[in-house]
Amino acid sequence: MVxxxxxxxxxxxxTAPRSQEEERGIKQSSTGNTVLSIAKVFLYMxxxxxxxxxxxxxVGALVYYQVGIGNENATNIYLGLIIGSAxxxxxxxxxxxxxxxxxxxxxxxxxxxxxxxxxxxxxxxxLYIPWEIIGMAFGITALTFLLMSLIAFLTKGNMAPIVIVxxxxxxxxxxxxxxxxxxxxxxxxxxxxxxxxxxxxxxxLILFVTIFxxxxxxxxxxxxxxxxxxxxxCAFVMYTDFINVFIRILYFLLIIFARKK
Numbered sequence: 001m002v003x004x005x006x007x008x009x010x011x012x013x014x015t016a017p018r019s020q021e022e023e024r025g026i027k028q029s030s031t032g033n034t035v036l037s038i039a040k041v042f043l044y045m046x047x048x049x050x051x052x053x054x055x056x057x058x059v060g061a062l063v064y065y066q067v068g069i070g071n072e073n074a075t076n077i078y079l080g081l082i083i084g085s086a087x088x089x090x091x092x093x094x095x096x097x098x099x100x101x102x103x104x105x106x107x108x109x110x111x112x113x114x115x116x117x118x119x120x121x122x123x124x125x126x127l128y129i130p131w132e133i134i135g136m137a138f139g140i141t142a143l144t145f146l147l148m149s150l151i152a153f154l155t156k157g158n159m160a161p162i163v164i165v166x167x168x169x170x171x172x173x174x175x176x177x178x179x180x181x182x183x184x185x186x187x188x189x190x191x192x193x194x195x196x197x198x199x200x201x202x203x204x205l206i207l208f209v210t211i212f213x214x215x216x217x218x219x220x221x222x223x224x225x226x227x228x229x230x231x232x233x234c235a236f237v238m239y240t241d242f243i244n245v246f247i248r249i250l251y252f253l254l255i256i257f258a259r260k261k
Contacts, residue, residue, distance in 0.1 A: 055119025
């Protein structure tokens with residue numbers, strides 16, 4: 001009778017080493033799942049942006065038409081709608097974060113409501129800003145977002161240290177802005193150079209936050225934890241980042257075109 005030692009038993013139950021073809025197949029499958037997860041997030045984000053754009057231009061056109069035909073109540077109703085939308089937007093943002101923390105319900109409905117409310121607020125832009133400037137700002141934002149996505153998704157190393165840069169920019173911009181505000185209270189004017197340093201520091205802060213958010217989304221997708229609800233929330237984060245970048249670029253474009261006149 002042959003005695004079976006513990007080493008023999010462990011060797012028998014040990015999983016056979018994978019071939020190079022199997023390893024390559026597993027790696028390709030993991031990469032494919034990551035790409036699909038990220039693509040789903042981008043799809044949700046662009047759907048949200050589309051909802052916002054349609055609502056913004058639709059509400060703006062409706063208000064413009066009502067005012068144009070002499071509807072005196074249109075302005076007051078629109079002002080109330082803007083104030084109500086701003087308050088509802090803050091509440092809805094809290095709801096979305098609460099739902100995500102609880103993890104029991106989908107953020108789809110509150111996410112759609114958020115996009116609609118942003119569209120209502122952005123309808124003011126369509127009333128007072130030429131549409132070609134809005135389109136230019138959107139195009140530049142899209143290209144900027146694409147560049148930041150490439151940086152985040154193609155970076156192999158750990159981008160967590162970027163948080164230090166974000167904190168540094170936030171503290172620096174906040175300190176300079178506070179100093180400029182106090183100086184304006186005492187002298188009645190702001191230091192223009194300092195003002196623009198703060199503006200570009202805030203813009204850089206938004207860009208770094210966006211890159212870091214994109215990198216975090218990539219890591220979540222790589223770890224295989226991207227269910228549909230999490231994909232919706234990641235899309236919500238990217239949506240807000242896109243809106244923040246868009247607002248800053250639109251602001252800079254308005255200044256540039258105003259100085260050309």
